Amino acid sequence: MKLYNWGKYPFSDANLHLADSYSTVGSTLNQLSGQAVIPRGNGRCYGDSALQENVCSTLKLNKLLQLDEVSGTIRLQAGVLLEDLLSVLVPKGLFLPVVPGTRLITIGGAIAANVHGKNHHHAGAFGNHVQSFKLLTADGQLLLCSRTKNETLFKNTIGGMGTTGIVLEATLLLSKIETTYYQQKSYLATSLSHLFELFEQHHAQPYLVAWMDGLAAGNQLGRGVLHTGKPCTRQDLASQTMPNPLKVHPPAKLSIPGIVPSWLLQPIVLRLNNLYYRWSNRKSVQHIKHYASFFFPLDAIKHWNNLYGKRGLLQYQFVLPFSSSTDGITAVLEAIKASRLCPYLVVLKRMGEHTPYAATDFPMPGYSLAIDFKYSSKVLDLFHLLDEIVIQHSGRIYLTKDARLPAAAFQKMYPEAVLHSPHIFRSLQSERLFDL
């Protein structure tokens, strides 16, 4: 079947093996007798990290195995979606300490990419809250991995992009919540340096993320809106009319059909949208937001990637150390401006201290910028230029968003990276990055 991930570029003709028990995963590996295969969660990576001729889907390994409300831990299968897990945890006053910008990913995908949210500066990445997992390795062993057992495999799997084996189940640490609501405040920034100042000023807030106006130029380059957030207590909700302080997310009601009119993504529409976004956030008022719109605003519209048309979208997400963030991000924004290509969604996050797990683990202390473009060959050319800027400023790009990074640039960004089981667990991405 034709298989692609969220960006719809590239695709592969793949044999999709749907595993519904640990033994079927084992027998699939046996049947493949040494052919390359890659584990797959919900295909929410953007490029080719979960593509290969043989793909092993974990979506049917979706059982919750053991919830311990006292210690705040859960043991569950790797194909469970965050969305389904939260529906069970939330009514009990429990949550995940780290969530990315979509709840439509699996536990296995969260571990393999070591995903981060807007609280990386406070809570680190997803892997920090993984107690242990069971991994099926290339030689058919099912190994329990933790910080004290099979430590190297534990480390290499978190952020390892599916190349060490297939995570079949995991035990996660949970956090306690009083309510499912968050207080969000927004601050308008007139330039990139202003945005950085705001980030530093509000650093004590547990959640920080900024929207950036990718069309701004000159001394307004990098202008945007910083959103800060913190959890609401029951007391904070006392004056509100919230019938259920532990309300679960509602299902998405809107959906973008397969074919959408191309004018929707015209630069003028984006310009108007950016103006409106800045205008609607011009006052720093506090809003109470449910976690669905606070953490996962994009999940409100199913298949929003269809907006980018049949050829799909490409995202460029990179991180730079604090010391080179101003120069590096300015250079990236100027290169985009000079290309005359249209950056649709631009999001800036601040990352905190990070002890890397796998050699391909993405986070580092500094600033991370993610930029969405409609697919075109010109965008691919621009990305080569951006790679050079990122390398010059000692940064790296996020592999779970990547669809095209050349091997030479990858080796400069991730100099310690090695492929752990090159003959079995490898994606189209790892073949490209390791020049296989």
Ligand SMILES: Cc1cc2nc3c(=O)[nH]c(=O)nc-3n(C[C@H](O)[C@H](O)[C@H](O)COP(=O)(O)OP(=O)(O)OC[C@H]3O[C@@H](n4cnc5c(N)ncnc54)[C@H](O)[C@@H]3O)c2cc1C
């Ligand atoms: C709208 C949107 C917003 C996003 N926001 C963020 C964000 O804020 N922060 C962030 O960090 N990421 C973000 N992402 C990226 C997303 O969280 C990651 O790509 C995640 O890995 C996808 O999980 P998945 O279950 O869909 O895995 P897939 O996309 O299917 O696979 C991703 C990788 O995980 C590996 N993998 C999957 N399951 C297993 C398993 N059981 N065992 C071993 N390896 C496995 C695959 O081989 C592949 O390398 C976002 C993505 C989207 C679409």
